[in-house]
Amino acid sequence: MDTYDLIMRNAEEVVTDEEVRELADDPAGKRAYVGYEPSGVLHIGHLLTANKLIDLQEAGLDVVVLLADVHAYLNGKGTFEEIRDTAERMKAQFIAYGLEEDKTEFVYGSSFQLEEDYTLDLHELELSTTMNRAQRAMAELQSGETAKVSHLVYPLMQVLDIEYLDLDLAVGGLDQRKVHMLAREELPELEYDARPCLHTPIVADLTSGEGKMSSSEGATISMEDSTEELEEKVNSAFCPPTRDPEGDLENPVLELFEYHVFPRFETVVVERPEEYGGPLSYEAYDSLADDLESGELHPADAKGTLASYLDELIEPGRRTLRELRAES
Amino acid sequence: MDTYDLIMRNAEEVVTDEEVRELADDPAGKRAYVGYEPSGVLHIGHLLTANKLIDLQEAGLDVVVLLADVHAYLNGKGTFEEIRDTAERMKAQFIAYGLEEDKTEFVYGSSFQLEEDYTLDLHELELSTTMNRAQRAMAELQSGETAKVSHLVYPLMQVLDIEYLDLDLAVGGLDQRKVHMLAREELPELEYDARPCLHTPIVADLTSGEGKMSSSEGATISMEDSTEELEEKVNSAFCPPTRDPEGDLENPVLELFEYHVFPRFETVVVERPEEYGGPLSYEAYDSLADDLESGELHPADAKGTLASYLDELIEPGRRTLRELRAES
Numbered sequence: 001m002d003t004y005d006l007i008m009r010n011a012e013e014v015v016t017d018e019e020v021r022e023l024a025d026d027p028a029g030k031r032a033y034v035g036y037e038p039s040g041v042l043h044i045g046h047l048l049t050a051n052k053l054i055d056l057q058e059a060g061l062d063v064v065v066l067l068a069d070v071h072a073y074l075n076g077k078g079t080f081e082e083i084r085d086t087a088e089r090m091k092a093q094f095i096a097y098g099l100e101e102d103k104t105e106f107v108y109g110s111s112f113q114l115e116e117d118y119t120l121d122l123h124e125l126e127l128s129t130t131m132n133r134a135q136r137a138m139a140e141l142q143s144g145e146t147a148k149v150s151h152l153v154y155p156l157m158q159v160l161d162i163e164y165l166d167l168d169l170a171v172g173g174l175d176q177r178k179v180h181m182l183a184r185e186e187l188p189e190l191e192y193d194a195r196p197c198l199h200t201p202i203v204a205d206l207t208s209g210e211g212k213m214s215s216s217e218g219a220t221i222s223m224e225d226s227t228e229e230l231e232e233k234v235n236s237a238f239c240p241p242t243r244d245p246e247g248d249l250e251n252p253v254l255e256l257f258e259y260h261v262f263p264r265f266e267t268v269v270v271e272r273p274e275e276y277g278g279p280l281s282y283e284a285y286d287s288l289a290d291d292l293e294s295g296e297l298h299p300a301d302a303k304g305t306l307a308s309y310l311d312e313l314i315e316p317g318r319r320t321l322r323e324l325r326a327e328s
Numbered sequence: 329m330d331t332y333d334l335i336m337r338n339a340e341e342v343v344t345d346e347e348v349r350e351l352a353d354d355p356a357g358k359r360a361y362v363g364y365e366p367s368g369v370l371h372i373g374h375l376l377t378a379n380k381l382i383d384l385q386e387a388g389l390d391v392v393v394l395l396a397d398v399h400a401y402l403n404g405k406g407t408f409e410e411i412r413d414t415a416e417r418m419k420a421q422f423i424a425y426g427l428e429e430d431k432t433e434f435v436y437g438s439s440f441q442l443e444e445d446y447t448l449d450l451h452e453l454e455l456s457t458t459m460n461r462a463q464r465a466m467a468e469l470q471s472g473e474t475a476k477v478s479h480l481v482y483p484l485m486q487v488l489d490i491e492y493l494d495l496d497l498a499v500g501g502l503d504q505r506k507v508h509m510l511a512r513e514e515l516p517e518l519e520y521d522a523r524p525c526l527h528t529p530i531v532a533d534l535t536s537g538e539g540k541m542s543s544s545e546g547a548t549i550s551m552e553d554s555t556e557e558l559e560e561k562v563n564s565a566f567c568p569p570t571r572d573p574e575g576d577l578e579n580p581v582l583e584l585f586e587y588h589v590f591p592r593f594e595t596v597v598v599e600r601p602e603e604y605g606g607p608l609s610y611e612a613y614d615s616l617a618d619d620l621e622s623g624e625l626h627p628a629d630a631k632g633t634l635a636s637y638l639d640e641l642i643e644p645g646r647r648t649l650r651e652l653r654a655e656s
Contacts, residue, residue: 126478
């Protein structure tokens with residue numbers, strides 16, 4: 001796969017394609033990032049963007065993981081020391097998951113977000129951004145009664161992070177697009193460059209195929225899951241024999257194959273007894289999806305296979321988590 | 329005048345009276361402040377609060393003058409160096425006007441407002457304050473289209489200044505009351521103490537007696553005014569022979585006597601030729617106002633007297649300004 005295709009794989013959108021092509025032409029030394037609020041256990045939301053970071057490393061870019069400890073602190077996630085412990089656990093899991101340690105820079109927000117220059121630039125951004133514009137960049141639109149002033153300031157901090165981390169590409173889930181578009185508008189106000197951005201898709205809820213698989217509600221997949229839990233969750237997943245279920249529904253089993261499994265394995269083998277047709281082997285997502293559509297691959301076999309590949313992906317991180325817990 | 333009366337003189341309101349009484353009982357080492365955005369020339373708005381600071385010094389309090397250079401910088405008033413020059417000129421005028429140099433601490437905003445602890449506390453305040461609450465504290469209510477994010481953040485910085493300057497009393501014009509009330513609500517959210525506040529009245533527009541005398545529109549009085557300019561402005565001022573003109577109008581000539589002249593002079597003498605009744609002498613504002621009401625004191629004589637006392641008040645600052653300009 002060429003550099004451009006690797007960068008673009010499974011991206012839901014990039015802004016702009018032209019800028020990403022330029023990056024692909026000369027990826028060496030270019031810096032891409034995702035920001036995470038430190039959390040003890042990686043879940044599917046982290047893994048989706050982590051897969052993209054692994055692609056980008058493979059494409060020759062340097063990867064920056066922002067550990068947003070200042071936000072965690074402000075959100076009441078403990079003292080800075082406690083948050084740092086959590087973040088170090090998270091970091092170990094990212095590496096176990098497959099991020100190359102020597103090509104990944106883990107940066108704490110507190111190492112630059114409280115410095116004088118940053119703070120002054122933040123105040124400049126606050127002055128150049130209308131309340132309405134900042135409100136439109138909030139993750140979820142809230143009214144003035146429930147929204148806090150911080151809901152307007154945080155997006156501006158994310159805008160500045162892109163400059164202060166000296167990035168060439170901002171990566172995030174689709175829910176980050178509003179902030180990244182704000183960054184493209186606002187960074188030039190401070191005479192900084194606008195940067196391209198890349199957004200990963202949203203995986204649908206595992207059991208219903210609706211909306212978004214999240215760590216806060218419904219079934220999700222995390223590094224804490226045992227092999228058995230994983231099997232149980234995947235086996236009860238929504239998986240009609242089609243890529244495109246009715247209405248707004250999605251097929252989360254296929255999505256997990258597409259976004260999580262195929263990018264990380266050259267070949268995906270469906271173990272199947274000879275009496276049911278014997279093993280199937282796929283080198284690309286599309287052939288697996290075609291077989292599910294045609295009936296050649298039964299949803300139950302697809303689920304069993306998915307569970308076992310996810311288990312393999314998660315196992316090193318799960319082990320790391322266990323070791324770290326044993327130490328503490 | 330006892331300490332409490334001196335603190336309260338010409339105050340439009342204090343919050344709360346009980347807290348101010350406590351301050352008055354033991355004023356030594358207590359710190360009161362006003363914040364100003366550095367400006368080259370003191371005008372009536374500065375002088376009104378400066379009069380109060382002089383009262384407070386006389387009452388035994390220490391006085392802190394915040395030179396808000398960060399805000400001036402963000403408002404495009406020049407580089408930090410240029411703003412510092414402006415602020416130093418302002419400082420010299422305050423001292424020439426009557427602030428006691430060794431009882432006045434001049435503090436630059438940039439000396440603490442960009443530090444890590446302050447910034448982190450500011451983010452905490454942003455998180456504990458709803459957008460609506462912060463909007464209600466803005467100097468002028470603006471809509472989301474015109475209001476900038478900074479309009480919500482600045483009041484929160486003023487709130488924190490009160491803590492970081494270790495103040496016991498926040499002083500400002502009536503236009504600061506909303507911010508000071510916000511401070512009383514929000515400082516305890518960060519486990520800091522709420523502080524009492526004191527607000528000076530608004531002087532009406534000189535020529536119309538309506539609204540507010542401001543430096544930006546209409547006639548105002550500043551340290552730049554020559555004796556002749558001052559005479560001309562005061563002579564064309566609105567001055568009906570009453571304390572309480574019709575409707576919403578005020579008598580700005582009487583207000584200037586009350587808030588500016590009487591606090592600074594023990595006796596006010598109206599020079600008047602023998603043929604018009606000879607000189608009049610007042611030790612209190614009320615007797616002068618009574619005489620204006622009764623017709624004993626003619627508005628033209630009141631104006632002439634006001635101009636000459638204001639001139640005396642302004643002269644040292646005007647000289648300082650001239651000297652500083654000659655140097656640069």
